[in-house]
Amino acid sequence: xxxxxxxxxxxxxxxxxxxxxxxxxxxxxxxxxxxxxxxxxxxxxxxxxxxxxxxxxxxxxxxxxxxxxxxxxxxxxxxxxxxxxxxxxxxxxxxxxxxxxxxxxxxxxxxxxxxxxxxxxxxxxxxxxxxxxxxxxxxxxxxxxxxxxxxxxxxxxxxxxxxxxxxxxxxxxxxxxxxxxxxxxxxxxxxxxxxxxxxxxxxxxxxxxxxxxxxxxxxxxxxxxxxxxxxxxxxxxxxxxxx
Ligand code: BV8
Numbered sequence: 001x002x003x004x005x006x007x008x009x010x011x012x013x014x015x016x017x018x019x020x021x022x023x024x025x026x027x028x029x030x031x032x033x034x035x036x037x038x039x040x041x042x043x044x045x046x047x048x049x050x051x052x053x054x055x056x057x058x059x060x061x062x063x064x065x066x067x068x069x070x071x072x073x074x075x076x077x078x079x080x081x082x083x084x085x086x087x088x089x090x091x092x093x094x095x096x097x098x099x100x101x102x103x104x105x106x107x108x109x110x111x112x113x114x115x116x117x118x119x120x121x122x123x124x125x126x127x128x129x130x131x132x133x134x135x136x137x138x139x140x141x142x143x144x145x146x147x148x149x150x151x152x153x154x155x156x157x158x159x160x161x162x163x164x165x166x167x168x169x170x171x172x173x174x175x176x177x178x179x180x181x182x183x184x185x186x187x188x189x190x191x192x193x194x195x196x197x198x199x200x201x202x203x204x205x206x207x208x209x210x211x212x213x214x215x216x217x218x219x220x221x222x223x224x225x226x227x228x229x230x231x232x233x234x235x236x237x238x239x240x241x242x243x
Contacts, residue, residue: 006081006238007088008088009181015182048152059118067098071095078106079105086109090183091113092116115162118153126145132154176202177238178206181227207223208223
C-alpha cells in the first residue's frame, strides 16, 4: 500500500470523543433544534437570529474541545504517508487541523471541509470568506463591505451544494484505500462517495464506525467501535504494511 493514494471521509462520529454532539444520536434533535430549523438557507432567511445563536453556541463549544486519539492517529498517518492523502471531512469543527499541528503533514496531504467551517464567516454580498471565531449576529458589520447583517456562517446547509465536489470526482479514480470514519451514511452526496470510489477505482474500502452505517454493505471491510480505539489500531496496521 506504501506510496498509494488514501482518501478518508470523516463525519460527526469522529468528534464525539472530543465532546461534540452528532446529528442523529440525540434522536434527531441537534442541540435542541430540528435540522430544518437551523441548517437550511430558508431557516436563515426566516430567523437569522436563531440560526446565528445555534452556530454561536457550537463555535463556543468548539473552543473547549480538543482533538481525540482518532484525529491524532489520522494526523500521524498523514505526516508519515509518502503517497497522496486526501482527508475529506463533513465536519465543520477544526479538530483535524488542530491534530495536524502536532504532526506536520507530508507533502501529499490535503484537507477538505466539504460542509464548510464553524470558524469562518462569509459575506453574502461579496462571497468573501473570513476567519471568524467569535459570535455572529444580525448586527455584526461585515469587514469587507461594512454592511450589518451581510455575514452568514460559512457552512453548507441542507439544499446547498457541498464544496470541492469537482475536485473529489478527479481524485476518486486514483484511490487505493477509502476509509469512512464516524458517519451514519444519512447525508448525501458524502454517503455516496463509497459507491463512486468503487465504480471508478480498485480501491480497498473500509468503514470504521460505532455501528453499521446505512451504506455499510458497500464496504469490503467493516470495523466497529469507538473511533478513539479502532482508528489508531487501523492506522498502525496501514503503517505496518498490513492493509
Ligand atoms: C445537496 C453542515 C444538492 C451543517 C451538513 C432536498 C433538497 C436538496 C437536497 C436534499 C433534499 N433532500 C435530501 C437532500 C440531500 C441532503 C441530504 O442528504 N439530506 C439527508 C438528511 C436525507 N443533502 C444536502 O442537502 C446536501 N446538498 O444535496 O445539494 C444540490 C445539488 C445541486 C445543486 C444544489 C444543491 C448538503 C448536505 C450538507 C448539510 N450540512 N453540515 C452544520 O454542521 O451545521 S450535514 C451534517 O450531517 C454534518 O456535516 C454531518 O457531518 C453530516 C452527516 O452526518 P454524520 O456526520 O454522518 O453524523 P450523524 O450524526 O448522522 O452520524 C454520526 C455517526 O457516528 C453515527 O453513525 C454514529 O454511530 C457514529 N458514532 C457516534 N459516536 C462514535 C461514532 N463513530 C465512531 N466513534 C464514536 N465514538
